[in-house]
Amino acid sequence: MKRSDRRTFLKTASALAVAGASQSFPSPAIAQGVRITMWHWLTRPDDAVWAGLLAEWNRRRPDLQVAVDHVPLAEFRQKALTADQSGAPPDVSRIHPAWLGELDALDALEPLDQRVDGWTHRRDLFDEAIRVCRPMSSRPMIMLPILGQWVYLAYYRNDWLQEAGLGVPGTWDEYLVAAKAMTRPPDRFGFSMRGGIQGWAHGWVNMFYAYGLSIVDERGGIGVNSAQAIERNQWFLDLYRVHRVTAPSAINDGFPQIAALWRAGRAGSFFHGVHAQSSFTETAGDRVIGAPVPRGSNAWTRADAIGMSIWRKSRNKNAAWEFLSWLLEPEQHARINLNPLEPNVPALRSVAARADYQGNRFMQAALAQRESWGLLPYWHPYWAEMADVDWHPLFQRALQGQITSKQMLDQLAQGFERAGMPRRR
Amino acid sequence: MTAFALRGARWRRRAAPYLLLSPAFALMALLVLLPVASAANMSFYNYVLTRPWAYRFVGLDNYARALADPIFVQAIGVTAVWIAGVVGLQLAIGLLFALVLNENIRFRGALRSLVLVPWATPSVICAFIFMWLLDGNHGIVNAILLGLGVIAQPIQWLSTPGVSLWAAIIALVWHGAPFFAVMLLAGLQTISDEYYEAAEIDGAGAWQRFRYVTFPLLLPTMLVTVLLRVIWTANHVEIPLVMTQGGPANSATTLAILTIVTARGRLDYGYAASLSMWLAALLAVVAVAYLRHRARRLPT
Numbered sequence: 001m002k003r004s005d006r007r008t009f010l011k012t013a014s015a016l017a018v019a020g021a022s023q024s025f026p027s028p029a030i031a032q033g034v035r036i037t038m039w040h041w042l043t044r045p046d047d048a049v050w051a052g053l054l055a056e057w058n059r060r061r062p063d064l065q066v067a068v069d070h071v072p073l074a075e076f077r078q079k080a081l082t083a084d085q086s087g088a089p090p091d092v093s094r095i096h097p098a099w100l101g102e103l104d105a106l107d108a109l110e111p112l113d114q115r116v117d118g119w120t121h122r123r124d125l126f127d128e129a130i131r132v133c134r135p136m137s138s139r140p141m142i143m144l145p146i147l148g149q150w151v152y153l154a155y156y157r158n159d160w161l162q163e164a165g166l167g168v169p170g171t172w173d174e175y176l177v178a179a180k181a182m183t184r185p186p187d188r189f190g191f192s193m194r195g196g197i198q199g200w201a202h203g204w205v206n207m208f209y210a211y212g213l214s215i216v217d218e219r220g221g222i223g224v225n226s227a228q229a230i231e232r233n234q235w236f237l238d239l240y241r242v243h244r245v246t247a248p249s250a251i252n253d254g255f256p257q258i259a260a261l262w263r264a265g266r267a268g269s270f271f272h273g274v275h276a277q278s279s280f281t282e283t284a285g286d287r288v289i290g291a292p293v294p295r296g297s298n299a300w301t302r303a304d305a306i307g308m309s310i311w312r313k314s315r316n317k318n319a320a321w322e323f324l325s326w327l328l329e330p331e332q333h334a335r336i337n338l339n340p341l342e343p344n345v346p347a348l349r350s351v352a353a354r355a356d357y358q359g360n361r362f363m364q365a366a367l368a369q370r371e372s373w374g375l376l377p378y379w380h381p382y383w384a385e386m387a388d389v390d391w392h393p394l395f396q397r398a399l400q401g402q403i404t405s406k407q408m409l410d411q412l413a414q415g416f417e418r419a420g421m422p423r424r425r
Numbered sequence: 426m427t428a429f430a431l432r433g434a435r436w437r438r439r440a441a442p443y444l445l446l447s448p449a450f451a452l453m454a455l456l457v458l459l460p461v462a463s464a465a466n467m468s469f470y471n472y473v474l475t476r477p478w479a480y481r482f483v484g485l486d487n488y489a490r491a492l493a494d495p496i497f498v499q500a501i502g503v504t505a506v507w508i509a510g511v512v513g514l515q516l517a518i519g520l521l522f523a524l525v526l527n528e529n530i531r532f533r534g535a536l537r538s539l540v541l542v543p544w545a546t547p548s549v550i551c552a553f554i555f556m557w558l559l560d561g562n563h564g565i566v567n568a569i570l571l572g573l574g575v576i577a578q579p580i581q582w583l584s585t586p587g588v589s590l591w592a593a594i595i596a597l598v599w600h601g602a603p604f605f606a607v608m609l610l611a612g613l614q615t616i617s618d619e620y621y622e623a624a625e626i627d628g629a630g631a632w633q634r635f636r637y638v639t640f641p642l643l644l645p646t647m648l649v650t651v652l653l654r655v656i657w658t659a660n661h662v663e664i665p666l667v668m669t670q671g672g673p674a675n676s677a678t679t680l681a682i683l684t685i686v687t688a689r690g691r692l693d694y695g696y697a698a699s700l701s702m703w704l705a706a707l708l709a710v711v712a713v714a715y716l717r718h719r720a721r722r723l724p725t
Contacts, residue, residue: 249561
C-alpha cells in the first residue's frame with residue numbers, strides 16, 4: 001500500500017470510528033462505555049414495569065449499561081450505609097424519605113439542584129415534588145421524585161358506612177363514630193390498626209399533625225410529649241383499649257395481616273398511601289373508597305416520596321444523571337406511576353393531567369387534598385431509628401397498659417433529645 | 426543412616442499432622458477467628474454508622490450500657506426460655522422419632538426420609554407457614570380449636586406477650602426436631618443388640634431396657650446434639666423475627682434478635698458487637714460445662 005493510500009485509509013477509518021462512536025455514545029457527558037450499578041427494591045415481586053424499563057434502557061444505550069441489584073427494603077438502609085462508609089455505594093439507588101436526614105448528615109448523596117434546574121422538564125415538576133426531595137427546606141435536593149408522591153388517604157368500606165347511615169368522616173371525632181358503627185366483632189373491625197413495626201405511619205402520625213402538633217420542629221423544639229400530644233395519643237390508644245374498634249390481633253399486626261383482613265372483607269378503614277390501593281380493593285372492589293384523612297384542628301396528610309438518588313461517591317455521576325433523568329421524563333414517569341401494582345401521584349404536571357389519572361378515584365382523592373399535604377421531620381437524626389426500632393414496642397406496651405400515654409411519648413422525646421439536632425459531616 | 430537424616434525424618438513425622446491441618450487452621454482463622462476478633466474489637470468503640478464523627482474508643486462502656494438496659498436484661502430471660510423450650514421439646518420429640526424409626530416398622534425407609542422434610546424447609550419459609558397457621562384472625566389452628574370447642578375465642582398467638590414466644594418455639598421445634606431424630610437414630614444404631622439381649626435375659630422390661638441400656642449409651646450423642654442445638658438456637662433469629670418481630674412489646678426479643686435489631690435498626694455496631702459478645706460469653710459457660718462433663722467421663 002502506498003503511503004498516501006495508507007493515510008487515506010487511516011483517515012477514513014478514523015472518521016468512521018468517530019462517526020460510529022458518536023452514534024454509540026450520543027451524550028457528551030459519557031466519554032466512554034460505562035456500567036452503573038443501581039440498588040433497587042420491589043414492593044411486589046411480580047412487578048414487570050421496572051424490568052421492562054431497565055431492559056429498554058439497556059437496549060437503547062449499549063454505551064451506558066445499568067446493572068440492577070435487588071436488595072430487600074428491610075436490609076436496604078443498613079446495606080447502603082455500610083457500602084457508603086466502606087467507600088463502595090451503588091451509583092444510583094432507591095431512597096426512602098425516612099433516611100434523607102441521616103444520608104444528608106453523612107453527605108452521602110449528590111446535590112441535584114443544579115442538574116434539575118438545567119433539565120428540560122424542570123417546569124413540569126410540581127413544587128411539592130421538589131420539596132419532598134429535600135431533607136429540610138434549607139437543604140439541597142438530594143433525591144429525584146421518580147416514583148411520584150406517596151399521598152396518604154383514608155380508605156373506607158363505603159357500603160358499611162352507608163349501611164350505618166353515615167357519610168365519610170370529616171373529622172377525627174366523626175371517624176370514631178364511624179369506626180364504632182362499622183365494628184361487629186368477630187367479623188368486622190372498623191379500623192385495621194397496625195400495632196407492629198412502622199405502625200406510626202398509619203393514622204397515628206396523621207392524627208398528630210391534624211391537631212397542629214409537632215413531633216419535633218426545625219429549631220429543635222420537641223413537641224412529641226406535649227400535654228395535647230399525650231391526650232391525642234391516648235385517644236388513639238383507646239381505639240384499641242376502650243372502643244375495641246380494631247381486630248384483637250392489632251397489637252402486633254404488620255401490613256401482611258392488615259392486607260389479609262381487607263382481603264377477607266373484615267376491615268372497615270385504614271390509612272395508607274395511594275400506592276397501596278390494590279391491597280384494599282382486591283375483594284371489595286368499588287365498595288372501597290379513598291377519602292381525605294380526617295381533620296383535627298386543621299387538615300393534614302402525609303405526602304412524601306420514595307425517590308432515587310445519585311450517591312456522592314459514584315464515579316459515574318453524569319451517567320447516573322442521564323439514566324435517572326430519563327426515568328423522570330414524562331413517558332417513563334407515566335409508566336412507573338401508572339404501574340397498577342404501585343401507582344403514585346405523579347411528580348409531573350403533564351402526567352397528572354392524563355386521562356388515566358383523571359379516571360382513578362384514589363388519585364383524585366389524593367390530588368383533591370393537595371392543600372393539606374405535609375412532610376414529616378425526616379431530617380431529624382433520630383427519625384429512622386424511632387420509626388424502625390423504638391415506636392412499636394413503646395406503642396405496644398401502651399396498648400397493653402404497661403405504660404401510660406405520657407410514658408410512651410416521654411421515651412420518644414428522650415430519643416429525639418439524645419440524638420440532638422442534625423450535624424453535617 | 427546419619428543422625429542428621431534421622432532427626433529430619435523425626436521432624437517430618439512430627440510436623441506432618443500440623444502441615445496437614447494447617448489449611449483447615451488457616452480457614453478457621455480467616456472465617457471464624459478474624460470476624461470474632463473484629464467483633465470483639467468493635468465492641469470497645471462507639472461505632473454508630475450514622476455518626477462516624479463520634480467514633481472513638483470507649484472501653485467497656487458498651488458492656489456496662491447493656492447491663493443498664495432493661496431490654497437486655499429482659500432479653501436474657503427470654504433467651505433462656507427460648508433455648509429451654511426449643512431444645513427441650515426438640516430433644517423429646519427427636520428422641521421419640523428416633524426410637525420409633527429404629528424399630529423394624531413398615532415403610533421405615535420412607536418415614537426416615539419424610540422426617541427430614543421440616544429440616545430441609547428454609548427457616549424463613551417455615552416462619553411464614555407458622556405465621557399464617559397461627560394467625561389470630563384467619564389461622565387454621567384457631568379454626569380447628571374453635572370447631573372442636575376447645576376454645577371459645579380465637580387465641581392471639583402472635584399478639585399476646587408470652588404466647589408469641591411460644592408460637593415461635595413451636596415453629597422452630599417443628600423445623601429442628603428432625604435434626605435430633607437423625608443424630609439420635611445414628612446413636613441408637615451404634616448400640617449393640619447384645620446389650621438388649623443380655624438385659625432381656627435378666628428380665629428387663631421395655632422401660633428398664635431404655636432406662637439402663639439405651640439412655641446411658643445414647644447420652645454422649647444426646648449431649649453433643651444438645652450443645653450444638655443450644656448454640657444454634659441461641660443464635661437463631663429468622664423464625665421469631667419474621668413471626669413476631671420480637672414482640673409484642675419486646676416479649677419475644679431474644680439476645681440474638683436484640684443484637685440484630687441494634688445493628689440493623691439503630692446501626693449501632695459497637696453496642697451490637699458488645700451484645701453479641703455477651704451472648705458468646707453466656708454460650709461459652711454452657712460449652713465449658715459440657716467439655717468438663719466430657720473430660721470427667723473420658724478414660725484417663
